[in-house]
Amino acid sequence: MHLIETILFLLLAVVLSGWVARITRIALPLVQIALGAGVVLITGESVDLKPDVFFLLFLPPLLFVDGWRIPKEALFRDKVVILELALGLVVFTVLGLGFLIHWMIPTMPLAVAFALAAILSPTDPIAVQAIAGRAPIPKRLMHILEGESLLNDASGLTCMRIAVIAATTGAFSLSSAFGTFAWLALAGVAVGIGVTLAIGLVKAFISRRWGEDVGGQILISLLMPFAAYLAAETIHASGILAAVAAGVTMSFAERQGSALAATRIRRAVVWDTVQFVGNGLIFVILGEQMPSIMARAAEVIRTTQHSELWWLAVYVFAIVAALAALRFVWVWTSLKLTLFRRKGRRAQPKVGLRLVAVMSLAGVRGAITLAGILTLPLYLGDGSPMPARNLAIFLAAGVIIVSLVLATIALPRLLKGVQLPPEDDHEAEENRSRVAAAWAAIRAIEDAQHLMAEGKADPDFYTETATRVMEVYRHRIDMRASMEDDAVVQARRSDDIERRLRLAGLAAEREELVRLGRQRLIDEETARKLIREIDLQELRYI
Structure with missing residues (x-):
């Protein structure tokens, strides 16, 4: 003991x-x-x-x-x-x-x-x-x-x-x-x-x-x-x-x-x-x-x-x-x-x-x-x-x-002012990787869409849904493909601004869900599920 x-x-x-x-x-x-x-x-x-x-x-x-x-x-x-x-x-x-x-x-x-x-x-x-x-x-x-x-x-x-x-x-x-x-x-x-x-x-x-x-x-x-x-x-x-x-x-x-x-x-x-x-x-x-x-x-x-x-x-x-x-x-x-x-x-x-x-x-x-x-x-x-x-x-x-x-x-x-030889710059490599990953996602979504719509009476519904999903990746490609150095800096600045705005929005979502749960306007299980989804989204931006 x-x-x-x-x-x-x-x-x-x-x-x-x-x-x-x-x-x-x-x-x-x-x-x-x-x-x-x-x-x-x-x-x-x-x-x-x-x-x-x-x-x-x-x-x-x-x-x-x-x-x-x-x-x-x-x-x-x-x-x-x-x-x-x-x-x-x-x-x-x-x-x-x-x-x-x-x-x-x-x-x-x-x-x-x-x-x-x-x-x-x-x-x-x-x-x-x-x-x-x-x-x-x-x-x-x-x-x-x-x-x-x-x-x-x-x-x-x-x-x-x-x-x-x-x-x-x-x-x-x-x-x-x-x-x-x-x-x-x-x-x-x-x-x-x-x-x-x-x-x-x-x-x-x-x-x-x-x-x-x-x-x-x-x-x-x-x-x-x-x-x-x-x-x-x-x-x-x-x-x-x-x-x-x-x-x-x-x-x-x-x-x-x-x-x-x-x-x-x-x-x-x-x-x-x-x-x-x-x-x-x-x-x-x-x-x-x-x-x-x-x-x-x-x-x-x-x-x-x-x-x-x-x-x-x-x-x-x-x-x-x-x-x-x-x-x-x-x-x-x-x-x-x-x-x-x-x-x-x-x-x-x-x-x-x-x-x-x-x-x-x-x-x-x-x-x-x-x-x-x-x-x-x-x-x-x-x-x-x-x-x-x-x-x-x-x-x-x-x-x-x-x-x-x-x-x-x-x-x-x-430690104030200590300098080492700089690390290699990976910004261009990061941009190429994001573009390559986006193209891979678009191809996979197209294949999945055709497979899911096969034999269905409403194939256009699957096409419209897939287009909305692929639009996110096409936007990423348009933003990052063929960027110059100044554009890369602006893109990183835009990413940082977007990250902070998204974190502020997610924090507000979570606060509202907590308030609704505290007032018993939604049940505890639903509140927990929605808050977990917000937490997982927040992990992307931390």
Whole structure:
């Protein structure tokens, strides 16, 4: 019963966090962490965070939906930069920060310092997106950060696993480490792709043979990331990469458009809810763990060569500064060599320090870092306690809080005026697609009209009805075919005006239906049906 009450309190904290963040204009992750700590004060006990359970419950669905929804064109366009950040920067961070931590705290073995550095290397784009709400991050920059986070979780946890093996066994082999990394990555990706394709084939066969069950389709999509994750972990591959690969594969499979419209609409709503709840619970649970971690500060400081508690703050701020500096150097080099390189004779914009600073501060750490550091084993291979384990957990928690606060203060200011090389212009492509889709619709309507009117006594009635329907598509073609640049701009302006007018009309329709229902001038079922139709129309313009 206590567990159920705690879960309900956690969900309530997620709901309240959105309201508190809007009222106070404090970054959402910080509000959720504070509310999580408040839940401990109310319940008197914190959630017993088992990292394996935490990874299984939260990571697969959240990484799956990120891989599913991230724009693939953006992902492949900046693939070099993303791979440099997700792989190269992780290794660079592990080496640089690992040696620094061991130098600052000699009582922490080098392998444990490398493990701490490895789990501090993954970034958390969810926190960045929430922090930058008042000064939105440019789309291209956000796509790069999202792509980086999809991969660096796996690379950081893999590096940590290798460091833990070295700490517990006292042995390290570079060739063995490389082989472990290759197996975890390649096998994880292969499992994610294979599981998604297999489930998709079975699902398509059943739908063609016996029809599509909307609820069943949604449930299958929810179970798919867990299937990929567990299958990969069973063969000791990366379950995280398997979930990411499953999501990316799902997006390509969905391009066939075989699912019913009702399935796509309802599934999107369900996944929006899962994403909102999952992201919120991660930070609330993170806040729940903070009081117990901070309470052990006096015990932790005794594992260092100092006795003053303020030295712990020195270590945390030194690690945050080192992370930012390492990221700054790597990002500047990466952008200089890739994103801003010269193409042909056209000079690309220079790498601005403001942009590099934004990408450096955007590397905030989140709940994955805390959950990962809690997987540090309690004992070494010989049965002795893991040295400096509690210190590593304390430092990881401190870095999470400081990086979030620092990004909350600095990012909105730095984001003003940040420029990236512009994304490709898709307006002409959009116009051609709309015209092509309209011609396809006209042909389909004509065929359907002839088929429906065949053998009927009043074929002219079907012809007149089809003409009215086709007139909508002919208007679209006349508006967009052979447009010049100025006409395209005017058309987009006209679309925006039409969108706002239609939204105003639909809002008035809904308000009137609510009034009629409240006065019992129409029955409840009819009102619900009509309002749903308006809601579906409104989705087209939001």
